[in-house]
Amino acid sequence: MKKLTLFISFCFLCIVAFAQANTDSLAYQLQRKKINSMLAQRTVKFGQYDQSLSMHTGIFGFQTKKDIRRSNDILMDIVKTDDDIYKELKILLDLRTFQQTQVQTHSKETEDNTIGFMTTINKLRNQVDQLKVDAAKRQQEHDKTVSWLILLTVILLVTTIYFATRKRKA
Numbered sequence: 001m002k003k004l005t006l007f008i009s010f011c012f013l014c015i016v017a018f019a020q021a022n023t024d025s026l027a028y029q030l031q032r033k034k035i036n037s038m039l040a041q042r043t044v045k046f047g048q049y050d051q052s053l054s055m056h057t058g059i060f061g062f063q064t065k066k067d068i069r070r071s072n073d074i075l076m077d078i079v080k081t082d083d084d085i086y087k088e089l090k091i092l093l094d095l096r097t098f099q100q101t102q103v104q105t106h107s108k109e110t111e112d113n114t115i116g117f118m119t120t121i122n123k124l125r126n127q128v129d130q131l132k133v134d135a136a137k138r139q140q141e142h143d144k145t146v147s148w149l150i151l152l153t154v155i156l157l158v159t160t161i162y163f164a165t166r167k168r169k170a
Contacts, residue, residue: 028099031092035085042081049074 052071058064 025099028092029093031088031095035088036091038081038085038088042078042085045074045078045081049078 022030023149049071052067052074055070057067
C-alpha cells in the first residue's frame, strides 16, 4: 500500500514536471520561430542590398549618389536587423538557461522529497516493528496473567470441593 502511494505521488510529480517542460519548450519554440523569421527577413534584405549594389543608373553605367544612399540604407537596415537578432538570441539563451536551472531545481526538490518520503517510510516501519514487539510482550503478559488466574481458580475450586466434601464426611 505504501509503495503504491509512493509510486502514485512520483507519477504525479513527473506529470507536473512534464507539463511545465511543455510550457517552457513552447515558449522556446516560439522564440526560435521568431529568430528564424528574422533571419529570413535578413536574407531578403541582403538580397536587396546585393541588387542595389549592382544597380548603376548614372551616366556611363556609374552609380549615383541616390544608388549609394539606397544601398547604405539597406545595409543600415540589415545592421538593425542583426542587432535585433542578437537581442532575440540573448532572450533565447536566457530562456534555455532558465529552463535548465528550473529542471535542476525541480530535480533537486523531487530528490529531496523522495529522500524525505523514504525517511518517513523507514521511520514508520520502525515504529510499526516496535509496536509489534510491544504488542507481543503485552500478549505474553496477558497470557501469563490468564494462566495464573485459571490456576488460582482451579486451586480455589479444588480447595472448596475438598473442604465441602471433608465437612460432609465428618
